[in-house]
Amino acid sequence: MNDFVEFFSFVDANIRYVTLGSVLLAASSAVVGCFTLLRKRALVGDAVAHSVLPGVCLAFILSGTKNPLILLVGAFVTGWLSLVSIDYITARSRIKEDTAIGLVLSVFFGIGILLLTSIQHSGDAAQSGLDKFLFGKAASLVGEDLIVFSAVAIVLLITTILFYKELKLLCFDEVYAKSIGFPVRSLELLLTTLTVFAVVVGIQAVGVVLMAAMLITPAAAARFWTERLGVMLVLAALIGAFSGIAGAFVSYTAPAMPTGPWIVLIVSMIAIISFALAPKRGWVARLLRQRKNKTQILEENLLKLLYQLGEAHEDYFSNRNLESILERRNFPKRQALAGLAKLKRQGYIQRHPDGWSLTIEGEARGKRVVRLHRLWELYLTQYLQLASDHVHEDAETIEHIITPELEKRLMEELNYPALDPHQTRIP
Amino acid sequence: MILHVEHPVVEVHDLTVSYERKPVLWGIDLTLPAGSLVGVIGPNGAGKSTLIKAIMDLLPASSGYVRIFDEPIKQVRKRISYVPQRESVDWDFPASVFDVVLMGRYGNLGLFNRPRKADKDAAMQALEKVGMQAFANRQISQLSGGQQQRVFLARALAQNADIYFMDEPFAGVDIATETAIIELLRTMREQGKTVIVVHHDLQSASQYFDWVILLNMRLVASGPTEQVLTQELLEQTYGGKLTVLSKVGDLLRKQEFPVREKRS
Secondary structure, eight states: OHHHHHHHTTOSHHHHHHHHHHHHHHHHHHHHHHHHHHTTOHHHHHHHHHHHHHHHHHHHHHHOSOOHHHHHHHHHHHHHHHHHHHHHHHHHSSOOHHHHHHHHHHHHHHHHHHHHHHHHTTTOGGGTTTTHHHHOOGGGOOHHHHHHHHHHHHHHHHHHHHTHHHHHHHHHOHHHHHHTTOOHHHHHHHHHHHHHHHHHHHHHHHOTTTHHHHHHHHHHHHHHHOSOHHHHHHHHHHHHHHHHHHHHHHHHHOTTSOHHHHHHHHHHHHHHHHHHHOTTTSHHHHHHHHHHHHHHHHHHHHHHHHHHHHHHHTOSSSOBOHHHHHHHSOOOHHHHHHHHHHHHHHTSEEEETTEEEEOHHHHHHHHHHHHHHHHHHHHHHHHSOOOGGGSHHHHHHHTTTOOHHHHHHHHHHTTSOSBOTTSOBOO | OBOOOSSOSEEEEEEEEEETTEEEEEEEEEEEOTTOEEEEEOOTTSSHHHHHHHHTTSSOOSEEEEEETTEEGGGSGGGEEEEOOGGGSOSOSSOBHHHHHHGGGHHHHOSSOOOOHHHHHHHHHHHHHTTOGGGTTSBGGGOOHHHHHHHHHHHHHTTOOSEEEEESTTTTOOHHHHHHHHHHHHHHHHTTOEEEEEEOOHHHHHHHOSEEEEEESEEEEEEEHHHHSOHHHHHHHHSSOOHHHHHHHHHHHHTTOOSSOOOO
8 A cells, every 4th residue: 555655646756757658658559559450450560569579689689788779779670570571471472461470470579589588598797677578567667768768659649640630541441542642552651660669669568478468459448438539549548558557556566577467457457348338339238228128128018918908808998917918928927027017117007906007108109019010011011022921020029119200101101001911900 | 336535534545454463454445535424334353443443543554554634643633533332441430421521631631731621611511412411420330331322422522523433332322322322423424524433233324324334354345325335235245254364364373474574
């Protein structure tokens, strides 16, 4: 708890820097990731992230220092090379893109691990800390590192904002972009370069192994909450920033802990929550919608039945007991009782000692369902030329979803009919 | 029956286009008159979409050249508008109808510039022309097929171009949309615009177009509708595949042969 207060009071200048750095890195890669995701190149980001490792190691071997600028250049070169390789393999051979990505990822990462291991065994004292590139260490974001990586992150953000319109069109409709004279190839190159840079700065905090999650997961989570690209970018940046802070905190309180897995766990939690809870697109919203449909169908079926009983007895408002309801249609008893209780609460039916009766509103709603059912049967026989004994099942579902506007259209097209295909009156 | 015109808006000369080395269009030579409604007609796999894409330089040509308004395409891009096939994009993209129509203005805006008020006005007018103004703020993922097609049309209209290339605008749309679109195309023709439409329905072709291009891997005919839509020419277009032609194409791909010899 003390750690928590100490960290989030931001008194320590070091903590301020580390937090600021993590936020910038995570937010910038999340924003770039939105476009990578929409361009359906999420896996490519993963390949780039893994391919950055040999570049970092090579840069260290050649220069003998851990100067962030030099390491960054090395990372950029191999990251970019991996992308070019993927494109080249896909364009010039029979190998499909997913296979090419797998190939490039494993080959580059393999070389990276090889180089890293040989550096670690070389006994060079300067090498300590190079392994943080594997799983990330946000707390080491200080001094020169912080300045360089933050600068790149800011450049990334500004570039994305500057090219917002172009990137948007590129991701939505590349061919059209080309037709209005957009430099599509250059834009693609730009997006590729942005992706590589986002990966390169992000690995400081998350490490190469899990960097793809930083690029794609915030974007995927944000997509659940909005239908606007602008909002999606901001949301992804916020989600990224939040996990960045969380990662910095973990890295600060438990220095032995690698930051990457923590950040990724947090951002994945946010993604899972988004997947479950987001309005409209979310899983819970879908379940609720289905439940609502189910209860609506049950209630309307009960009302319809009570109305049909009324038709049979030419008396719509008398009491009907449970037996006569279940006799007509085989509802599970518990469901029927629950539905009846709910309809009573809603004021569509009344409860009597010996059964239930329709209220005026209930009669109207039951009548409407019966009418829609028969109208739809008539429509199917007239417009789809279906046999009259084949239309009932269809109408059982459709009767619940026809809107008042559609009902009006149906009435017009059927020329205000009086009888359904079974020669029953349409109420 | 390949009719050439004086002062054409589109001039295609000896155009051959290949996919993965296999030629799908052989030596197309045609000219189109200004202010006409042109239908590109032929069976599946005849290369109709390929032809308009190659004319717009969206696909590389193996040989030949294209001139539009007597200029190379790169110089007249702003006067050309393209309506791609509806299925060519993912409609589950986070954008509203208005966003998509506004994209029609991007070409005039140039890099970095944000859409101005005038661009938004133009986009709104384009939406009105296709009867979709009420849908401006609707998410594109919620549109029906016909509505998607109208949005694409509005995007092209927002460009205020002089020549329009449309890829199957009538495919999979409802009757109301089809009538609305053809009315719109006729109005555009009256304003002196040239509209080139890839079309798959022979029945309506004779009513819709005043110039028809018959295509089946090679150009069968190009001319005024009544002279081109004849029994004989249609049989040439639809009847019997040119087996030798496609066999040669397959060979070119398999042997990795160049479609044209390199001139030294």
